[in-house]
Amino acid sequence: MRRFFAKNETRGRLTSNGVLGGGALGLTAALRLAQCGEEVVLFEREATPGGLAAGFQCGPSYLEKFYHHLFRSDTEATALINELGLGDKLEWPRPVTASLIGGRIYPLDSPLSVLRFSAVPFIDRLRLGAAIAYLKAEPNYHRLEKTTADAWIRKYMGRKVHEAQWKPLLESKFGDRYQDIVMSWFWARVHFRSPSLGYVRGGFQQLYNRLVDEIQRLGGQTRFGTSVVSVERTESGKLRVSTGDGSHEFDRVISTLPTRLTVQLTPALQGEYGDRYSKIDSYGAHCVILALDRRLTDIYWLNVNDRGYPFLALVEHTNYMPPEDYGGRRLVYLGNYLPMDHPLFKKSDDEVLAEFLPFLKRINPAFDPSWVTEHWIFKAPFAQPIVTVGYADRLPPHETPVPNFYVANMSQVYPQDRGQNYSIGMANRLVNRLVPSA
Numbered sequence: 201m202r203r204f205f206a207k208n209e210t211r212g213r214l215t216s217n218g219v220l221g222g223g224a225l226g227l228t229a230a231l232r233l234a235q236c237g238e239e240v241v242l243f244e245r246e247a248t249p250g251g252l253a254a255g256f257q258c259g260p261s262y263l264e265k266f267y268h269h270l271f272r273s274d275t276e277a278t279a280l281i282n283e284l285g286l287g288d289k290l291e292w293p294r295p296v297t298a299s300l301i302g303g304r305i306y307p308l309d310s311p312l313s314v315l316r317f318s319a320v321p322f323i324d325r326l327r328l329g330a331a332i333a334y335l336k337a338e339p340n341y342h343r344l345e346k347t348t349a350d351a352w353i354r355k356y357m358g359r360k361v362h363e364a365q366w367k368p369l370l371e372s373k374f375g376d377r378y379q380d381i382v383m384s385w386f387w388a389r390v391h392f393r394s395p396s397l398g399y400v401r402g403g404f405q406q407l408y409n410r411l412v413d414e415i416q417r418l419g420g421q422t423r424f425g426t427s428v429v430s431v432e433r434t435e436s437g438k439l440r441v442s443t444g445d446g447s448h449e450f451d452r453v454i455s456t457l458p459t460r461l462t463v464q465l466t467p468a469l470q471g472e473y474g475d476r477y478s479k480i481d482s483y484g485a486h487c488v489i490l491a492l493d494r495r496l497t498d499i500y501w502l503n504v505n506d507r508g509y510p511f512l513a514l515v516e517h518t519n520y521m522p523p524e525d526y527g528g529r530r531l532v533y534l535g536n537y538l539p540m541d542h543p544l545f546k547k548s549d550d551e552v553l554a555e556f557l558p559f560l561k562r563i564n565p566a567f568d569p570s571w572v573t574e575h576w577i578f579k580a581p582f583a584q585p586i587v588t589v590g591y592a593d594r595l596p597p598h599e600t601p602v603p604n605f606y607v608a609n610m611s612q613v614y615p616q617d618r619g620q621n622y623s624i625g626m627a628n629r630l631v632n633r634l635v636p637s638a
């Protein structure tokens with residue numbers, strides 16, 4: 201392996217690191233380790249970097265397989281984008297976000313739109329506005345950790361607001377677990393989110409490609425299309441990572457895979473640790489992307505609160521970024537979070553389109569399936585951890601019972617909803633702790 205100028209060579213030797221997973225977390229961890237002069241090899245099952253935030257080529261740009269944007273509070277992602285020279289591509293438009301309730305579209309992205317939210321009586325709009333103002337101002341989420349979002353919203357925002365806006369949203373994200381979701385998670389959604397949404401023009405994939413380039417420039421190695429099948433401790437105290445292409449020994453390993461998968465491939469974590477920490481449930485994500493020959497709505501983000509629709513959100517990406525970035529295509533995501541064994545994940549593309557397309561006519565009566573020029577369907581397991589009351593007590597620490605083997609994954613993001621920013625921040629903090637010179 202290539203040797204490179206190393207800060208920690210002054211401590212006598214290089215530490216070799218294996219990083220499992222090439223999403224935001226694994227790539228950032230590998231970059232930070234390489235920047236400290238440590239040896240690093242990253243293993244990623246997919247052929248390309250980016251994990252859940254990865255994109256594919258769509259005209260001259262990359263398009264995320266699952267809709268993505270940043271909030272103003274995503275300072276660690278913003279800093280990394282700037283650090284890697286992509287800051288001039290980061291734009292902060294303020295696109296329209298709205299909810300579909302009773303067949304009508306209600307914008308709900310500003311204090312004025314809350315006052316105009318005629319799906320509920322005026323007095324309830326005032327309660328909604330006051331509760332949002334409280335959640336924005338309240339700095340301490342700990343006092344909200346013992347109650348559910350469902351109960352808190354019903355109590356403070358009122359039954360009508362709960363029924364019209366939040367119950368459908370919680371249900372669509374967490375299915376029949378919606379009544380168990382902890383209020384601190386909801387607090388974080390309101391507290392940290394901004395109406396301006398950040399996007400790396402041309403696609404977030406550029407960030408992940410840049411990370412790979414930088415890791416390699418610093419002497420690190422990246423192995424894509426390489427699935428890790430086991431991690432074992434050798435007699436000499438090293439950690440052996442086995443893949444379909446052979447095995448590699450490291451002083452230290454960081455797994456960014458979901459905890460349940462990490463336990464499955466690490467026999468030494470099975471038993472007490474595995475039983476304790478594999479319990480966090482996650483939903484999978486299912487996303488249909490349609491390329492249309494014309495605009496469908498004038499909204500970027502539409503929460504579909506009406507019952508009976510087969511998707512929970514309609515995200516018209518080209519009402520946020522210009523269609524020219526995608527060769528003139530109008531791009532619409534139809535997204536879902538579902539239990540990982542849900543039948544939708546097994547349906548063919550034709551079956552999915554036959555089920556979904558008729559509902560677009562309800563949103564825009566002029567819609568005709570002939571508008572659809574291309575489509576893509578993406579599915580991912582472990583996409584949305586189910587953040588129930590007591591979640592903080594169930595989170596695994598980064599340290600495991602196996603010396604020098606660390607677990608860092610998006611289910612450890614709390615109370616915020618998982619996002620690129622929090623995976624990047626977790627990687628920054630973990631490497632800072634592991635390599636004090638970082």
Ligand SMILES: Cc1cc2nc3c(=O)[nH]c(=O)nc-3n(C[C@H](O)[C@H](O)[C@H](O)COP(=O)(O)OP(=O)(O)OC[C@H]3O[C@@H](n4cnc5c(N)ncnc54)[C@H](O)[C@@H]3O)c2cc1C
Nearest residue numbers: 221223224225245251252266268269427428583619620623
């Ligand atoms: C529908 C949807 C919408 C989202 N919207 C946003 C948004 O608007 N803004 C935002 O910031 N975030 C958003 N997110 C969340 C964001 O994508 C994630 O928080 C972030 O990408 C997580 O990065 P990660 O590296 O922690 O995990 P992952 O991206 O899951 O990375 C883990 C990696 O491990 C790899 N892997 C798994 N098993 C193995 C194995 N055996 N061997 C080797 N590699 C393996 C996987 O292929 C994957 O690349 C969204 C997610 C979804 C699903």
